[in-house]
Amino acid sequence: MVGTGLTHWGVRKATLKELAQEAGKALFDDVDNLPKAEVDSLFVGTALAERLAFQSYVAPMVAEQLGIHPTRMLARTELACVSGQLAMKMAYMAIATGLSDIAAVVGVEKMNLPDMAETQASLAAILDREWEGVAGMTAPPYFAMVAQRHMYEYGTTREQLGLVSVKNHRFSATNPYAHFPKEVSLDQVLNSPMVSTPLRLLDSSGITDGAAAVMLAGEDRAREFTDTPVYIEGAGQAATGNLTVNLPSLTEWPHMRRAVRDALSMAGVTIQDMDLAEVHDCFSISEIIEYEELGLAEKGKGGQFIEEGQSEIGGQLPMNTRGGLLGCGHPLGATGVAQVVEVVQQFTGQVPQERYVGGTWALTHNLSGNANNHSVLVLHRDS
């Protein structure tokens, strides 16, 4: 990675195209010594453009918004909440195979519509619409049942769930790009409106408009554009089908374990080598299970891990320092790209002191659907 760009996230008075333009401007302002004509490829991560912006064939449209004319590869990636990380991975593959020398990645999603019930209907279509969406299943009821089972099987408490949101909002309060840049107390989390029992509004990531962008270049050219390139050293992904009732478990995510293991092993490092991690806290319960599947907490002890402050700065592994999905919101296609932006900015000292970790190794994780798909990147900066 040789450059990054972010838009402000939130309920934006802007269209999908305008968000893409803003991300492109931020990106090219950051790598201002890279002529647009040298960008030979573009990968666009967006999940629901057909339904939320009534627009297919999004990749050439974003190329037009950015003013680039790809001569090697142009693609749009769709894998729900993993769409953005998948775009990163495809850009990495293109460069690693020699199909591209310099590739731009844009993750973008416009989610706030005049009628939010339409947005919810489209989100329900991420699950199996015919057999499960039809019952009113969307992400909140799925993760609510995960939380119910985790509490039932392991005694995880309502307060432990809330602490994840308190931590991530403490970080998003330092992030002017976040949808929710302000701290919340545990009381506020526990008294926020109920969404799907036992999960409340502040246990849930926002429905957010936003975009993020990253520029990738091959190792041989990266230092032409920056003195501090950040490298993708490992990647992993594992998945199963998306019928909730055919998942191996609600409370164990074996596909995450597999994706984490493969990504770390490709990079030749262990989880203990990581200085920070960006994990997919779409709901408070998600981050608790992720502590367990990262191998940092015993199965069922994720709640204790947050209680002990192990995912705070100064703990075992600081997580979601940009504020996570809970604090920043979750524009589906943009999230995985913005997590990488945070890592690059951490490594290069571009974040405020309150959330600065620095370091040279980081892991980013996204899940999609009903946690049936997990994708992981391991990132590194030369020390």
Added chain:
Amino acid sequence: MVEAKAERRVPYLLDFYPLQGEEHTRIHPFFQHLQEGRLTTTRCTACGEVLWQPRVVCPHCNADEMEWVDLPQVGEIFAFTSVQAGAPKGMEEDLPFVVGIVTLKGTDMQILARIEGDEESLEIGQPVRVTVERLADGRVWFRFRTVEA
């Protein structure tokens, strides 16, 4: 049986309920059986796997000869949640509603559907029975409702 609250007027691409006739889907017997009050699915005649959802090709052995089998009408709640906000288009008036996963009796098969009733009165392990939801346009779907143990 449950009568849907109101006719749902939504465009086809916002209509959650599948088209159920023979001209639309190869698993149309599922909906005919449901009209008769039976919850059924397909079993692969080659390898014997009982599949959910009903399929036209077996994902295990790749055979495409299926037979219809009745599923148990009763089961136990495995997990549930009361949805209180964020309903998809067409379901706003249903709020609050309960969605749950039910393990069908004597099987390890689980099915996800609405569960009739107040969340306060529900618990994991509670026995439930299938009930047919009738839409105003003649289509059907299924829900569960609680029964005495």
